[in-house]
Amino acid sequence: MASSVEGPKSARRLQIDRLACSVCETCATACPPHALYVTRTETIEEILFDASLCDGCGGSPLCSESCPEKALSVIPVPSDSVPQGPVALIVGELADCQACGTVFVAEAKLQSLLEEDRTLPKSVQQLCPACRRERLLDSYVRITGKTS
DSSP, X not given: OOOOXXXXXXXXXXXXXXXXXXXXXXXXXXXXXXXXXXXXXXXXXEEEEOGGGOOGGGGSOHHHHHOTTOOEEEEEEEGGGSOSSOEEEEEEEEEEOTTTOOEXXXXXHHHHHHXXXXXXXXXXXXXXXXXXXXXXXXXXXXXXXOOO
């Protein structure tokens, strides 16, 4: 008799489209049991998955549903076929702020933003939040003459 992968002894495996994923962290933010999470070093960001924490969100996995690139799939598998402990789903290099050099976002996410038609100029999108605020405030003061 064939056993089903759905049931008390089932687990989940995540499949990621590395070409589509921008390492935006939306999946990790959406994951209620924190089976997906982000780690950073000075130059690298990783999204890790711990299958032992994944409950599949009751059949509607928030990680894959929230992914803006639709790069993530949740696949039920027998529990004995998943690795023990966290595994890296994707690793991305971090981009530097064009003004101060601080690393602030995954390079793939920055490139994804630069390819979109957005209201903010591309030069502003390449800045960390602190430099972006400063640049936009300077522009506001220059345009309006107001300082507060």
